Amino acid sequence: MPNDHDHPPAKKFKPGSVFFRNDKNKPGMLLPRKGNATTPIEVQRKQLPIYQAKPQLMNQLRQLHNAILIGETGSGKTTQIPQYLYEAGIGRQGLIAITQPRRVAAISLAGRVAEEKRTQLGKLVGYTVRFEDVTSSETKLKFMTDGMLLREAIGDPLLLRYTVVVLDEAHERTVHTDVLFGVVKAAQRRRRELNKIPLKVIVMSATMDVDLFSEYFNKSPVLYLEGRQHPIQIYYTKHPQSDYLQAALVTIFQIHQEAPPSHDILVFMTGQEEIEALARTCRDIAKHLPDGCGPMVVIPLYASLPPAQQLRCFQPAPKGCRKVILSTNIAETSVTISGIKFVIDSGMVKAKRFSPDSGLEVLAVQRVSKAQAWQRAGRAGREESGSCYRLYTENEFDSLIPMTVPEIQRCNLSSVMLQLMALGVPDVMNFDFMSKPSPEAVRSAVNHLELLGAVERKEGHVFLTALGKKMASFPLEPRYSKTILLSPDYSCSDEILSIVSLLSVDTVLFNPPAKREEVLAARKKFSSSEGDHITLLNIYRAFKKVTGNKEWCRENFVNSRNMGLVKDVQAQLRDICLKLNMKLGSCGAEMGNVRRCIARGMFVNAAELQPDGSYLALDTHQPVSIHPSSVLFQGKPAYVVFNELLHTSRCYMRDLCLVDADWLLEAAPEYFGRKLHPSKS
């Protein structure tokens, strides 16, 4: 992947705007070929760079068990390789799985490939993502999230239904993909030993550390696919931008005033709140533009949007209207969004960071890697030439790290370790990871699982307990599944299922800073001195009472779309509980039961008030503060458990629940016996 730049003359915009300069066309990255969006689909397929390489590629793929395939964004890897394999009769005895790090990519790619094959989605071509399965007995090409293939591997570690597994966008190095590397490698070996049909594994990306991948997959050959179909012009700002939100806003409207309305814009930001705020500002400004400036439709895109809302970005804008998509990194890889001519890259991403020393996982806004920046640029220039405006200077680009640090090295590993054990991996401490997580992180995860009662140690080995097996049935973090499993003891399963679903669905409330007073007034009637979990539950109960009334949601700053999703998630979790023969019930208004249950399940995230009024996380003794959005912000409760930590100017605890010291002791007597303030323990 190219990363050196020349300095051609700067491209100037009007005074007061963000100034950019472009880099030079680079071979490979920016060389154009023919083709346009109105061409029939069959012709489009033949114009993709991959088409010319098809005979040699298939020759090699037929013979190889493992292959690493590198090709430019837009060269046709993801949509074409599965079809080529199928058409060439490779892997016909079973299914061809193509994994994606994100559900939106899996769904849209399956749609595109079904269209190219002129078949109804769910027949020959289908997809499986969390909470949705669109496949049938006829399905041969199955797009799926990496997490779903991993879940299937729990029931079938040899992945016997599959003859080919294509691990796409491997450079993203999500935890699930990294674990899958080990799972498919082990499945290949076992299938060979048992004389089963071999499993072919193809690892693909535009940017990856080929040596590392090749070495890991038994010195597997690397196949390079040259060229891209359409050119992409890259622009950098002339000066560093102190406020990327403002820079994005100005750039959107510079483009809007200058470019034809059919040229749509995709903007990469970091998170839901920022995106919703920018969307509102864009809509406000768009109402007061001078004559001659056409209308624009602004579409937010982030992971916690209900699936149907996410797919809105793929619909064309009305004629004469520009589509502006404001997205997190979920649109960064794999997707083709029709009409996108411009990409604006803030250069920032919200990602997990884990410190094994402190044992804490925090979400923080940080700079993207070069690989991510190239993926973002690659979302333009898919149907015709495009441009990418980077809201940072070329020097800043040069100082970015080349590859994203694998998630497995920067996240809490409890979920992964639980899944590995559920997969029957005999020695989780020594699992065949491509990039090993630190031994401290593994140890801390196993300790955490032991505290939760999910695993136990015998003679130096770690075993999954019966409780751990049940916990692994939920597609949730272990502390959530533990809390659900404990809930019948407190007769509060209905409440806990609601709360866990609310916490899994991200922001269900709007908090526009400009309307802070109004928000506070509206929330007051739901606000509980027992904490945010109970407050959220109160809001959810009220939402259900008015059956999701839109007007009520607006008045109370409730995100009706996300609340709708909470209901779906809750129904799915309830199904899993019923399969586990759990007795579900409600504790009505007795919120003490609910808090006690939360304390017992989520005790690892507990914090204690100090004599000077500050808080310390009990697990790690790190100083933490109550986030201003919490209903407990004004009070000074002695003990709380929190849902997550957010690192901005300080380390903030978000979503807090008031708990008693006794309950923490009851949850883990030995652990808290050592940690609690002497007077309380």
Ligand SMILES: Nc1ncnc2c1ncn2[C@@H]1O[C@H](COP(=O)(O)OP(=O)(O)OP(=O)(O)O)[C@@H](O)[C@H]1O
């Ligand atoms: N949904 C779609 N609508 C229109 N064109 C599409 C669609 N999906 C793919 N294409 C066309 O096929 C081309 C190749 O897409 P594909 O996803 O196979 O590329 P890729 O090499 O996997 O790229 P990336 O690494 O960015 O995922 C796109 O550039 C675009 O021209």
